[in-house]
Amino acid sequence: MSKRKGMRFAAAVLSLSLVAAACGGDDDEDSGDDSTEEPAEEPAEEPADDSEEPAEEPADDSDMDEGDDSDMDEGDDSDMDEGDDSDMDEGDDDMSDMEELPLEGEVEVAAGTVLNLPECPDDWNPLQGVEGDEIRVGQTLPQSGALAAFGAIGEGMQMYFDYVNETDPIEGKEIVLVTKDDGYEAGRAVANVEEMIDTEDIFAFVHSIGTPVNFAIRPITDENCVPQLFNSTGFPLWGDPANYPWTIGNILNYVTETEIWCGAIIDEFGEGATVAALYMNNDFGTTYKNTMDNSEACASLDVVEEALHDPAADSVQNEMTTLISSDAQVFLAGTTAAFCPQTVGAVAASDWRPRYFMSYTCNNLSSFFAPVQDAAGLLADEGAGVRMTNSNKVCGDPAYADDPAIQETEQILADYGGVSCADGSYSTGVLYGQFVEDVLRSAASMPGGLNRVNLMAAVWNGDFTNDLLLGGTLQTDGVNDAYWTEAAQIQEVQVQDGGLTFVNAGDFVDLEGQGGSYEG
Known part of the structure; x- marks a missing residue:
């Protein structure tokens, strides 16, 4: 399938750091956010629980956020099976020359981004969830309630992982996605995550949906040193690797x-x-x-x-x-x-x-x-x-009917789920599944192979492209560039020839590298 570019690492970034990663609060850098102190509840029920974080204010930092932005991968128009073997082509050479990252102590995985492993639980295992023939990832999202439409994103991710598992498994392992319904309630999300950590052998959490939900579970994943990747929300606080190196956002701020x-x-x-x-x-x-x-x-x-x-x-x-x-x-x-x-x-x-x-x-x-x-x-x-x-091409929009990446998405949905882009948010799940695949492959190619430390190094030193995006790149550089999606275009919903479509209503804005990190 497509040929998404792998990340480029600087050897210096992979050294052991003496700096400890603070686990402190996040006040907002931005201006007011009088209100944010609470569990931000984004689309649905209120996070009546998340006591922990200060996180207040949705400050004004700048990045990108949720929705279904991106897309599938970069170049491979046609071959859907070839998978991503080639994806990582560019980064592999660099990675083969890198020093193996330690799995104990304070490990600097990117600029200003330190994993303080001595603070992890005594039974913490960097290989948790990947020691056998599976890569076990978890997700909490609304499959019921007012935001139930977003539940299809998890189903679309499963379809994409089924495709990867059949055509080009990572290190010979199958990606297993464990999903639980939270109804967009923070309290239920917390219970889901705690249960999955205790009983489901989870390697990392991926693409959980909603500001209140992600805000509520972050203290748990942080305390347990479990990666919480690509929060499907554009809340600015997700770009704070100095204080929360185990968590990163996904969509436009x-x-x-x-x-x-x-x-x-x-x-x-x-x-x-x-x-x-x-x-x-x-x-x-x-x-x-x-x-x-x-x-x-x-x-x-x-x-x-x-x-x-x-x-x-x-x-x-x-x-x-x-x-x-x-x-x-x-x-x-x-x-x-x-x-x-x-x-x-x-x-x-x-x-x-x-x-x-x-x-x-x-x-x-x-x-x-x-x-x-x-x-x-x-x-x-x-x-x-x-x-x-x-930020991404919208599957089901006739404007992209002949686009190779969209056609590939449609084919995967049909072959592995029996659905189409017209059926809901499944295509967003394909896009988001590609993001997860990219960082897993990057981590697997590093000295030491697939483990949680390498995964966070891959996440915070990312350099990817994806053909489902409207343009731009998906780059991160620790505290220097902590936001994943930073490009977008204003488009207008219109009806043409009896069907809904997006029509460009502004220039493409690419702010890659300008978001910095959250300064709370």
């Missing part, structure tokens, strides 16, 4: 996303443009709010009306009624899942036709726009089409 919106608004309407905004009342939603309130990029805009909505509510109709009455020039929908199509229906049913920006966490056309296709088409025709900052 919500702060970066909001600032891209603000730049587009100012370009179109000028300073002083009026804005009405809907925010989910948790750390996910308030990241958008805090950025609007505190970022210099948004300072010249006039927020004339805003509403916070309960993540567990059935409807946002009351909030939308208030926002519609503002008659603002711009509408921001800082919400997700079922609430996204609700906003589309409400605006279309009114006379309000604002410039409309929505969280890219709702960029799955089949899941969130097919139910309101007529309303979305009406808004686009009347100059108020829904716009998002997308």
Whole structure:
């Protein structure tokens, strides 16, 4: 299958460091986040548990976030079977010259990124979950409740892993994905993760979904020295390898996303443009709010009306009624899942036709726009089409029907799941599965082979491309560049020839390497 580029390591990064990795809190670097102290609940239920982290504020750092951004791999148009053997071509040479990383002591795996192994549990094992003929990874995500549509991401990942296991297994081992339903409730997620650590022989957790969920489980994975990779949320705190070297985010940072919106608004309407905004009342939603309130990029805009909505509510109709009455020039929908199509229906049913920006966490056309296709088409025709900052090609969008990477995704879904891109978020799971495969292969090619220390070195020194992305690279460099996805393009949802599609509505913005790390 595709030929994604492997990571490049500098030999210096692989030496033993004397610096200890602090496990401290994360205050936000950014400006306000008055609200974040709590368990950020992103799309669904509140993380009533996560006591631990300070994590407050969805500051304004800048990176990229969730949704279903990226894609499958880079070059291999056709061969779906050849797998990724070639993927790592570039990095392998460098890695063969590297020194083997120690599995004890304080190990610097990347710039400013230290694994303090003496603080791990006494029974901690760097080979946990990979000692036999399996690579066991865990995931907690909503398979029920208001955000159940995102559960298909885990199923799509399983389909992709089935493909890899059959065509080109890593080190001869099969990837086994253990998933549990948390209903988007932080308390359930904590119980899931604790159970999986105790009973499922988990090597690493991957692509768990939601800000509140990931926030709640991070203290557990950190304390147990278990990798928590590619959190499917754009919360800025995931880019903090100095304090949380076992955790990394995945999608475009919500702060970066909001600032891209603000730049587009100012370009179109000028300073002083009026804005009405809907925010989910948790750390996910308030990241958008805090950025609007505190970022210099948004300072010249006039927020004339805003509403916070309960993540567990059935409807946002009351909030939308208030926002519609503002008659603002711009509408921001800082919400997700079922609430996204609700906003589309409400605006279309009114006379309000604002410039409309929505969280890219709702960029799955089949899941969130097919139910309101007529309303979305009406808004686009009347100059108020829904716009998002997308980072990946969206499977099921006819604009990419002839794209080799999308065709490969469709083939994998059909062969290993009997589904298509039109069935939901399965294709996002394929993309996310590729990210996991890439870092596993990178770690496996390092001296010492596949273990948790090498895995984190692979994660924090990443250099990958993927043909499912709209462009850009997936690079990390410890504290110098701690965010995985940093490129996006504003696109508008339109209906063409009877089908939903995204149409470019702005230039491609590539901020690779500019996000730095979270400075709380």
